Amino acid sequence: MSILIENISKRFGSFQVLDRVNLEIKNGSLVGLLGPSGSGKSTLLRVLAGLEKPDSGRIWLEGQDATQMKLQDREIGFVFQNYALFPHLTVSENVAFGLEIQKIDSLLKKKRVNELLKLMQLEKFGDSYPNQLSGGQRQRVALARALAMEPKVLLLDEPFAALDAKIRKQLRSWLRELHHKISVTTVFVTHDYSEAMELAQEIVLLENGKIIQIGSAQELSDHPTNTFVTNFLGLK
Numbered sequence: 001m002s003i004l005i006e007n008i009s010k011r012f013g014s015f016q017v018l019d020r021v022n023l024e025i026k027n028g029s030l031v032g033l034l035g036p037s038g039s040g041k042s043t044l045l046r047v048l049a050g051l052e053k054p055d056s057g058r059i060w061l062e063g064q065d066a067t068q069m070k071l072q073d074r075e076i077g078f079v080f081q082n083y084a085l086f087p088h089l090t091v092s093e094n095v096a097f098g099l100e101i102q103k104i105d106s107l108l109k110k111k112r113v114n115e116l117l118k119l120m121q122l123e124k125f126g127d128s129y130p131n132q133l134s135g136g137q138r139q140r141v142a143l144a145r146a147l148a149m150e151p152k153v154l155l156l157d158e159p160f161a162a163l164d165a166k167i168r169k170q171l172r173s174w175l176r177e178l179h180h181k182i183s184v185t186t187v188f189v190t191h192d193y194s195e196a197m198e199l200a201q202e203i204v205l206l207e208n209g210k211i212i213q214i215g216s217a218q219e220l221s222d223h224p225t226n227t228f229v230t231n232f233l234g235l236k
């Protein structure tokens with residue numbers, strides 16, 4: 001699904017979190033929102049998801065005005081930093097959770113859960129409980145749960161931040177492969193340039209609620225638009 005963010009602004013009290021943000025995200029792309037803490041990345045993601053209402057501007061999903069649409073009507077899968085799995089449910093039950101509401105035939109549900117577990121390389125863990133898994137495995141369960149609903153957009157807010165460096169690296173390449181396989185439009189938030197560089201086809205750099213530069217890692221490092229970009233990317 002393509003996304004068009006048109007002139008989105010948002011304040012919390014007197015604090016301007018997003019300031020006339022314009023961004024076009026092509027169907028099937030993998031985009032990283034990058035910027036320092038407090039630059040508005042998570043708020044932009046939450047506005048996209050429908051979890052936060054913008055003060056002004058519009059969100060278009062596949063050419064349709066979705067600004068007033070609720071989260072459940074947007075066909076969006078969302079994964080937060082702290083993968084809150086249900087501890088009393090098995091891995092399979094966690095993945096199937098969203099499907100329960102959809103009233104899907106139980107055989108079909110089972111099939112979809114098994115396919116997802118396979119895709120996430122978690123086949124062996126269907127009957128395990130979250131506390132029997134590593135952090136990386138748990139995060140893959142959270143992704144499987146988000147994908148079970150067959151969303152048209154996947155939004156990831158610092159999905160690997162809580163994991164150690166080695167697992168983070170593994171999950172990055174795994175996410176890249178996953179995206180290659182299923183090519184669902186994916187937007188992820190990170191404050192880590194190397195993560196954005198490694199994963200994103202396109203990086204959107206934010207500072208103080210404004211987009212400063214958009215481009216591939218190569219374009220950003222070859223042609224930084226100003227000293228903020230140069231400093232943030234550590235180019236000097």
Ligand SMILES: Nc1ncnc2c1ncn2[C@@H]1O[C@H](COP(=O)(O)OP(=O)(O)OP(=O)(O)O)[C@@H](O)[C@H]1O
Binds near residue numbers: 038039041043044191
């Ligand atoms: N619900 C809220 N009420 C008041 N202020 C908020 C709220 N949500 C976010 N903010 C403020 O808005 C600013 C931007 O927050 P946001 O989480 O979007 O930034 P971020 O770039 O994702 O930062 P981080 O990397 O630290 O998560 C921060 O200063 C934050 O304190």
